[in-house]
Amino acid sequence: MIKNECELNAFFIFNSTLGSDEGQENEKILYYYPDDVDVETKKMNVGLCEAIIKFTASFSIDNCESLHTQRTRQIFHQPEKDFWMVMIVNVPFVEKTSIEGMKYHEYHGDQVQTNVLKSVLAAAHRMFRFFTGSFKEIPMDALKRKLDNFFLPYLQQLNLPYCDILNVFQGVQYLPLDRLSFLKVQCLINLIEAHFSEIKQSVFFYNDQLIWNGISPDDLQVVYKYLVGSLLPAQIENELQGRPQVNAQHFGCFISPPGGFHQASDLFKITKVHLNYDTNVGVSYLVIYRALAATVCFFIDGDINPTIELMQKIDAFVGPQLTSIASEIGEQCGKESSSVTNQVDQATPKYLYFNQLNVAYKSTVHLDNRCSGNISVHSDVLKLVADINSDRKSLEKYGEITMKAGNDYWLVGKVSNQREFYIIIQQKNANLKEIHEEVKKICDSKLKTIFFYPV
CATH class of the missing domain: 3.30.450 (Beta-Lactamase)
Incomplete structure (x- = not known):
């Protein structure tokens, strides 16, 4: 029986230019998980990884990406200059008994796939950068605080034993529609963006499938992971529990920020994101609106100050039309699903x-x-x-x-x-x-x- 299925041993981020003087090595550690590890162990692990990276750099122009040992697999990722992210996972093992009656562990390194873990590590940085910004653009004291606030809950929801090729792809599932339905969605998005000049980009989902996208593929991957992995499951759970509908005229409401906009303090709950990071577009405001099973992400110009009046106008304008389109898409998907069996046939390719x-x-x-x-x-x-x-x-x-x-x-x-x-x-x-x-x-x-x- 295989034990400890590829569990996370340690995760840390350090800056190789900091803590260069003897006795100050701890300064280069920006984040370390788990936090209950003593300082000397943290310094030893970070120092060892830094030594491996520097040593291998003398043999190749490419950075060292991983280190394989019998008990652990260490993954290195340099997302930005001078910043390194390291993930250490335990290799699964089977407990066996020798002829002499001594128990020992037989490790199965083939159960740990380096390319999958590299993708998981890179995705973690992209998610942080999307919601918080670049490492190098945040003051060091603030960076440590932001890293702790972001990665503590993020790492706890990682399901490493079940990570596979989908983590490598970081793909998005599209929903195929007939031409008329797709045209209605496209017309609605164009109408919204024309009516509200503050909205610069939009993304339209039905359940967890994409219908319309107005942002770059890199940003789309992060938004999709955020919606499918955390936001939509929580929202669907609320809907199943019979959460009361705020607006009696339609089924639309803001789900991010949760609860919508009713007073000025709600504006501080709007999420700021960094779209098209490589082109230095800057900060945008992300608000997410949902009606029935349709979800639309609106990216509002970060140079403006959103108001309660603007959000109420968006709700009044989008809610009825999105409810109508979501209902039509639901009917179409219902007809198609009724003609397709959902039973998994092992003999089918x-x-x-x-x-x-x-x-x-x-x-x-x-x-x-x-x-x-x-x-x-x-x-x-x-x-x-x-x-x-x-x-x-x-x-x-x-x-x-x-x-x-x-x-x-x-x-x-x-x-x-x-x-x-x-x-x-x-x-x-x-x-x-x-x-x-x-x-x-x-x-x-x-x-x-x-x-x-x-x-």
Whole structure:
């Protein structure tokens, strides 16, 4: 039986330019988790990681990304100049008994995937930067406080044992609509942004699927993770508990900030975010509005001061129209879902698709969009998908890999024009020709508009 499934051992952030004098090494530690570790242990771990990074830099122009030991896996990430983020996880092990009757641990390093953890670490920085700003732009005393306030709850909700290829993709699931319904959504967004010049960008979701996006793909990934991972589940729980509707004229209301806008003090609850960070656009105000199952994120110009009157006008203007469109989309999705069985058939081939250009993904392997372990194939097969992805450079722009795994699983990975398609087939006594014929059928039915070059 495997113990301590890839649990977090330590997480810390340090600045390599600080604490250079002897006895002041503690100054370079900006954040350390868990906090109950003694100072000497913190200094030792940070110093060891810094030494490894500097030592490996003399052999390569690329930064050291990970260190593998029998008991731990250490992941290094330099998100900004002079700043380093380090994640240390425990390697899963099995407790066994030797012939002499002595108990020992057999460690399974193959259960820890470096590329997945690297993506988790990079995503943590992107989330902090989105909501708080760059490390280098925050004064050091304030930075330590902000890091503590942000990462303590963030790390506690990490579900490392269930992190997989979806964490590498950081993809967004799109909702396909008929032309008329999509046109109505587009017209509503254009009408809102034309009517309220303060709103610069908008993103439209139905449940946890994207319909319209007006921000960059990098920002979209962060917004999607925030909505799907924390905000929407909490909101749906409130709705299921029968939270009373504030507005009797429609079903719309602000869910971020929660409770909406009723007095001047509510304006201080608006979340400030940093959109298009690399282009130095600056700060925007993020307000999120929801009606039925439709959720719209509005990014308001950070150079203005939002008022209660503006928010009340947005509510009165958006609420009725969003309620109507959400109802129509719900009817369409209801008709389509009624004609499709939701029962998971183990014999049916499963697939994952990811488009790096618009960060769109689709998966019949994952039964939800969160890291919950709710998958329709064996977890070891899903690890093979991440392994193929980590070796994607060998496929260059176009290529294909076919492999045979245990329990009669076949895995096929195809790459074309920054698009990736992975097919998982469980078929007893199948041969390579039969698998390729099945893959061709799936590509013809699922990827009609995507051309995969022959190998």
